[in-house]
Amino acid sequence: MNLPFLRRLYMRHRSLLACFGYLEDLGVATHSDAEKVPILAPMHDEIYDIWAASRTLPNSNGGQTTLVAGARRPVTVHNIQLAWRILQRCTPELFQCLFETYPARTTVMLAFNVLRSLFPAFRGYSQAMILDEIQVLISSGVFTWSRLGRLVGQEVLRRVCESMLDHIAVSNETLVLGSARFHVERQQLEQRVRLDGPSLADPATRDLLQESDIFARSFGGGGFGLISPLDFIQLLALLAEIGSHILVLHSLTHNATHLGLLVLSIISVLFPLILPWFSFGPAYSDMMYTPQESYADRRREQMRNLAYADVHRPEVSLFGLKNWILSTWETSWKVSFASESTRASSGFSSLYGNGFADVMLSLQNIPFILVLQSSSSATLGSLTLYRSSVQAVVLSARSFISVGSSAFQVIFLLGAFSASKKIHPKLQPRDDEVVDIKRIPAGMKIEARGISYTYPDSSIPALHNVNFSLMAGETLAIVGYNGSGKSTLAKILLRVLDFDGGQLLVNGTDIRKYSVPDFHSRVSAVFQGFSKYNNYTLQENVGLGAVDLMGNQAAVKRALHLAEADGIVKKLPHGLQTMLEGPGFEMLNYPGSMASADSSHHGLSGGEWQRVAIARSFIKAVQPQVDLLVFDEPTSSLDAQAQSQIFNTIERISCSEHGERIKSVIFITHRLSTARRADKIAMMDRGTICEFGSHEELLRKGGKYATLYQQSV
Numbered sequence: 001m002n003l004p005f006l007r008r009l010y011m012r013h014r015s016l017l018a019c020f021g022y023l024e025d026l027g028v029a030t031h032s033d034a035e036k037v038p039i040l041a042p043m044h045d046e047i048y049d050i051w052a053a054s055r056t057l058p059n060s061n062g063g064q065t066t067l068v069a070g071a072r073r074p075v076t077v078h079n080i081q082l083a084w085r086i087l088q089r090c091t092p093e094l095f096q097c098l099f100e101t102y103p104a105r106t107t108v109m110l111a112f113n114v115l116r117s118l119f120p121a122f123r124g125y126s127q128a129m130i131l132d133e134i135q136v137l138i139s140s141g142v143f144t145w146s147r148l149g150r151l152v153g154q155e156v157l158r159r160v161c162e163s164m165l166d167h168i169a170v171s172n173e174t175l176v177l178g179s180a181r182f183h184v185e186r187q188q189l190e191q192r193v194r195l196d197g198p199s200l201a202d203p204a205t206r207d208l209l210q211e212s213d214i215f216a217r218s219f220g221g222g223g224f225g226l227i228s229p230l231d232f233i234q235l236l237a238l239l240a241e242i243g244s245h246i247l248v249l250h251s252l253t254h255n256a257t258h259l260g261l262l263v264l265s266i267i268s269v270l271f272p273l274i275l276p277w278f279s280f281g282p283a284y285s286d287m288m289y290t291p292q293e294s295y296a297d298r299r300r301e302q303m304r305n306l307a308y309a310d311v312h313r314p315e316v317s318l319f320g321l322k323n324w325i326l327s328t329w330e331t332s333w334k335v336s337f338a339s340e341s342t343r344a345s346s347g348f349s350s351l352y353g354n355g356f357a358d359v360m361l362s363l364q365n366i367p368f369i370l371v372l373q374s375s376s377s378a379t380l381g382s383l384t385l386y387r388s389s390v391q392a393v394v395l396s397a398r399s400f401i402s403v404g405s406s407a408f409q410v411i412f413l414l415g416a417f418s419a420s421k422k423i424h425p426k427l428q429p430r431d432d433e434v435v436d437i438k439r440i441p442a443g444m445k446i447e448a449r450g451i452s453y454t455y456p457d458s459s460i461p462a463l464h465n466v467n468f469s470l471m472a473g474e475t476l477a478i479v480g481y482n483g484s485g486k487s488t489l490a491k492i493l494l495r496v497l498d499f500d501g502g503q504l505l506v507n508g509t510d511i512r513k514y515s516v517p518d519f520h521s522r523v524s525a526v527f528q529g530f531s532k533y534n535n536y537t538l539q540e541n542v543g544l545g546a547v548d549l550m551g552n553q554a555a556v557k558r559a560l561h562l563a564e565a566d567g568i569v570k571k572l573p574h575g576l577q578t579m580l581e582g583p584g585f586e587m588l589n590y591p592g593s594m595a596s597a598d599s600s601h602h603g604l605s606g607g608e609w610q611r612v613a614i615a616r617s618f619i620k621a622v623q624p625q626v627d628l629l630v631f632d633e634p635t636s637s638l639d640a641q642a643q644s645q646i647f648n649t650i651e652r653i654s655c656s657e658h659g660e661r662i663k664s665v666i667f668i669t670h671r672l673s674t675a676r677r678a679d680k681i682a683m684m685d686r687g688t689i690c691e692f693g694s695h696e697e698l699l700r701k702g703g704k705y706a707t708l709y710q711q712s713v
């Protein structure tokens with residue numbers, strides 16, 4: 001059965017397959033338990049499906065278009081329904097996040113928000129009363145300053161109370177929002193570190209996480225021009241404010257005809273503002289980025305990065321990229337700008353809407369003129385109150401629409417946030433399937449049976465029909481031509497990549513049944529593209545291999561000594577505490593940030609970085625719980641003598657004090673003089689192991705290994 005094909009089929013048409021009841025067939029029908037591919041198990045929940053549906057739109061060719069991450073969803077009936085479903089499922093979770101730490105304060109925050117929204121109506125009343133009093137005083141000709149003074153005093157007192165309440169509300173809100181932000185950002189961070197490489201390689205998951213990230217970052221009210229998701233509360237407050245003003249207006253225009261006219265005039269002002277919010281045109285509307293725009297944006301970002309990042313400076317100069325960078329940036333900018341201009345001029349522009357609204361403002365005076373005509377009791381105060389209330393209703397309604405419009409978009413980000421928390425890492429078995437690692441003496445026993453793997457979005461398998469067995473305590477060297485699949489195999493053995501077909505048994509059990517963190521606690525490795533931790537000290541760079549020992553200078557020094565890196569420590573100005581600077585490092589200083597006591601950074605040579613990476617793997621490798629050591633070209637930048645010393649050390653680490661093997665070792669190398677030290681050699685060619693055996697056996701065979709060996713010596 002073609003598993004990569006099935007996986008792609010599943011990822012693209014999951015909902016459809018579920019509808020027709022095919023998922024079960026795909027997951028289990030053709031595989032034994034050991035072959036069962038966990039990636040076919042549902043990894044997402046219902047919210048994910050709703051979120052995915054919101055970013056899929058029919059296009060003009062009769063096909064479907066997927067919106068890029070962060071794109072605005074058009075306000076269509078379908079999307080409103082989806083937003084409602086997200087709200088129903090996620091609001092309790094969101095409120096739980098708010099109420100978790102400060103239940104009382106959160107209740108107070110909600111109450112204060114509504115209470116504060118009533119202030120403007122009270123303010124209007126109070127000012128109207130003062131005006132009326134002045135009018136009475138003037139018309140009666142008898143000035144009673146004490147009464148006027150009392151009214152003004154009341155107004156001042158009211159303002160002081162308002163400010164105090166504001167102050168209490170703001171400090172309470174800061175605390176509640178701070179705690180909510182902590183929870184959201186922590187969950188987001190946890191999400192990022194919890195997911196494995198194969199999960200993150202899925203483009204839809206990447207988009208989901210990106211939108212979830214926007215949600216987490218905008219939660220505190222900052223970032224990306226979005227409102228804070230907590231501004232949903234603001235919508236409530238705005239509704240209360242509009243309601244209070246309408247009550248005031250109702251009391252002024254008690255005649256039903258007048259009220260009807262007033263409502264009509266307000267609606268006429270708001271109508272043009274609401275209209276552009278809805279999408280009446282084709283589904284591919286002005287609210288989305290076109291693929292060309294997305295491409296242009298990405299290209300512009302790339303050019304900016306090339307121009308800004310110091311790491312590219314030498315090649316930008318050497319290859320004369322200046323003009324190309326500028327012209328590509330200009331072209332991309334023009335594409336984006338042209339699309340923006342088209343959007344601005346199409347449909348109901350907001351300018352047009354506002355202009356229309358201003359014309360309609362004149363209608364608002366009609367009810368009041370009628371009030372004046374029919375009532376002799378109309379006063380200066382009521383006139384002022386009427387005007388200020390009408391303006392307040394219009395302004396609050398405008399805010400309501402703009403906050404509501406942003407809140408509508410945030411609902412989908414909330415959906416992404418909620419769905420992202422439920423993604424199950426692809427490499428991790430379900431809790432009820434996890435099997436504890438059964439340790440065996442002398443290291444780890446590995447059996448690969450017909451392993452195959454194709455990278456996502458690639459049609460050619462990187463590995464196919466890979467078979468070998470390694471006994472506990474044995475050393476295996478993987479050799480072969482460039483691109484033959486050595487690193488891919490190492491990643492599969494290290495459980496950072498999954499495989500599509502075949503079986504991988506570790507200590508006799510399917511590796512897919514082991515919990516990934518548990519398995520990783522038993523292995524140590526140096527990857528081909530190992531990390532150079534910029535802006536970390538040398539001690540931290542090594543200690544990251546075993547964080548419990550990061551503060552233990554003796555353990556770090558020992559690991560550096562094993563990696564023959566004592567010379568690096570001696571040469572660095574602050575020894576272990578020297579801050580290391582790798583390629584791509586850029587120190588950012590923000591206005592107002594304090595300069596650190598020592599802001600100097602030290603670079604290292606390629607070979608020195610490699611020794612640091614080896615030390616990082618050694619600090620973990622020497623731990624008794626580690627049974628397997630994997631090194632992917634660990635000494636490619638080292639000279640022959642250093643290389644031989646490192647392999648002597650690996651040999652030493654893998655043996656007990658009495659010289660017995662206690663750990664299995666797998667290393668990848670292009671130097672066949674090193675490979676011959678191993679108990680077994682796997683010669684790889686075009687994604688498979690074409691020869692397997694000891695150095696002598698393979699030489700006797702006279703095949704590809706023998707030819708390669710003859711060429712290298």
Ligand SMILES: Nc1ncnc2c1ncn2[C@@H]1O[C@H](COP(=O)(O)OP(=O)(O)OP(=O)(O)O)[C@@H](O)[C@H]1O
Pocket residue numbers: 455456458462480481482483484485486487488489528
């Ligand atoms: N992320 C990826 N996506 C798609 N294809 C990949 C990816 N990484 C590697 N490949 C392809 O998989 C094949 C095996 O690559 P791999 O890195 O395992 O080779 P290798 O034997 O380690 O090569 P080298 O000796 O150059 O390090 C190559 O054809 C490569 O182009």
